[in-house]
Structures are given as structure tokens and as C-alpha cells.
Amino acid sequence: MLSVEALRAHLVASGLAGTVATTRERSLRNYRLFAVRDPRVTLGLDPDGGWSEREVLRLMADRCGVSGDPAHRSGCDVIDPERTLSALDAFAARLAEVAFRRGAVLFGTGHPHRLLGFYAALADALSAAGCTVLTPAQGRCVDITTRFGVRTYTVDYVRGVALVREPGAEGAGCETGAHTHSPLPVRVALEAAAEGREGLPELVVGDHGWVCGAGQLGFEAIGLADTDDPALFVGEAEGRVSVAVPLDDAVRSAYYRPLTRYVLNRACLSQ
Numbered sequence: 001m002l003s004v005e006a007l008r009a010h011l012v013a014s015g016l017a018g019t020v021a022t023t024r025e026r027s028l029r030n031y032r033l034f035a036v037r038d039p040r041v042t043l044g045l046d047p048d049g050g051w052s053e054r055e056v057l058r059l060m061a062d063r064c065g066v067s068g069d070p071a072h073r074s075g076c077d078v079i080d081p082e083r084t085l086s087a088l089d090a091f092a093a094r095l096a097e098v099a100f101r102r103g104a105v106l107f108g109t110g111h112p113h114r115l116l117g118f119y120a121a122l123a124d125a126l127s128a129a130g131c132t133v134l135t136p137a138q139g140r141c142v143d144i145t146t147r148f149g150v151r152t153y154t155v156d157y158v159r160g161v162a163l164v165r166e167p168g169a170e171g172a173g174c175e176t177g178a179h180t181h182s183p184l185p186v187r188v189a190l191e192a193a194a195e196g197r198e199g200l201p202e203l204v205v206g207d208h209g210w211v212c213g214a215g216q217l218g219f220e221a222i223g224l225a226d227t228d229d230p231a232l233f234v235g236e237a238e239g240r241v242s243v244a245v246p247l248d249d250a251v252r253s254a255y256y257r258p259l260t261r262y263v264l265n266r267a268c269l270s271q
Helices: 004-014 024-035 053-063 081-101 112-128 184-195 208-216 230-238 253-266
Strands: 018-023 076-079 104-108 141-146 149-158 161-165 203-207 221-225 243-246
Touching: 004 081, 004 253, 018 024, 024 053, 024 076, 024 230, 053 230, 076 081, 081 112, 081 203, 081 221, 081 243, 081 253, 104 112, 104 184, 112 149, 112 161, 112 203, 112 253, 141 184, 149 184, 161 184, 184 208, 203 208, 208 221, 208 230, 221 230, 230 243
Parallel strands: 104 161, 104 203, 203 221, 221 243
Antiparallel strands: 018 076, 141 149, 149 161
């Protein structure tokens, strides 16, 4: 069992929490964009509240531990490791609940190069506990607007985790995929799940548009989010996202392994 103290030290040493690589400038930019409902940062969430830039900043200070001072405009951002640990406990509790019910779960990531291993280990554990890990919409195409225009991506699954592949990418099953914030892949996956025999998920686990897109549609959703991803924390504040875990979502994939062990132990899913 990885102790809380050991995980706290790892979070800070690896840059998952404490001082993180995400810049203050980027975070403030995204808070401004969220305030004007830019779809690049709302990630499929349609918030009920007004959520001005100042209100988003106050929320992120509360949920993540970033500086709440609007005059602080440069340097690296900060995540309070205690908030990360608390959110990981809540995240694990949700996994334990769905495992107890042997419910159906959908995993998806917009950060496959970094977070695929984290989600895949959770998918393996839930499957071993009797849950159905859904893989709907395998091979379906999704048109996503990017800075290069509209591009067609393909939904694929690696070790039970959904991702999207760029046009001309390597074949199905290889552990590469595209970075995306779009909620369109989860909408396509949920539509396919509704049409399939295995049915809809009780829980959606992931990041970016996978969480916000599912939460907006009324599905229970939990996930990881960086300081420049305010949508997940707004969704959590408004009750559309069950748990948003604050951490840097783009460090080396190996740095997430201790989090995997911690979450699985907390959820009583370790084998």
C-alpha cells in the first residue's frame, strides 16, 4: 500500500502537483476564454452560471490551489497536493461503488501519450471485478475542428480505453493516438452504446471532452484535469462532473503509476 505521505512526496517531486509545468499565462488565458464560452475550453460543457473570468479564477483557487490573485500573471502554476490527494480519494470511491455494482464503465482520453496507462490499469481492475468495460463506436469517424480546419479522426480502443487517431495514423490497437479536447468522440461513443446490446455506461472515466461531454449529457463522469482545464472544475461545481482531480496531465506516463496503485488500493481493486 502506497502511503499518503509517499504519494504526496511523489506528486511534488514529479511535478504532478506543487509547482507544475503549466504556465500561469496559459491558465489565465483559458479562464478568459471559458468566460466567453469558447468551445475550445468549455469541452462540451454548457454551464448554468455566468462564470466571469474572476469567478473562474476563484473557483480554480478553491479546487486546485492556484493563486487567486488576478495580478499574478506569469510563471508556473501551482496545484495544492492536498487537494489532489483528497480528489483521488473521491475518485477511488466512485470506482469502488461501480465495482460493487459490477456496472458498465466507459474510459476515454484526450491525452493517450501520457494517461493511457493510468486508465488502462483501472479498466483492467474493473473488468477483473466483474464490470463491463464498454468499447462502443470502434472504428467510427468523427469530424473535429482543429487549428488546421476540420479533420476526420477515427475512434479506437487500446486496452479498453477510447482514443482518437489522426488520418493516416498507424493501425488499430497500437498505443498512439491524437491529443484532443473535443467532446464529439464521447458523444459518438455514447450514441453507439445506446444502440448496442451492452447498453450505456454507469460511469465515464477520462479527461477533457470525454468527461465534460458525458457529464453534460447526464452521465456520471470523473476525471483528471490540469489548471488550464477549468471546464471540469466548473462541471464539478455545478454537479455535472462527480470528481475532478487537479494535477498536471502532461508529465511522463511513468509518473502516473504510483497514482494508479494508490487509487486501486483505495478502491479495494488491487490484485
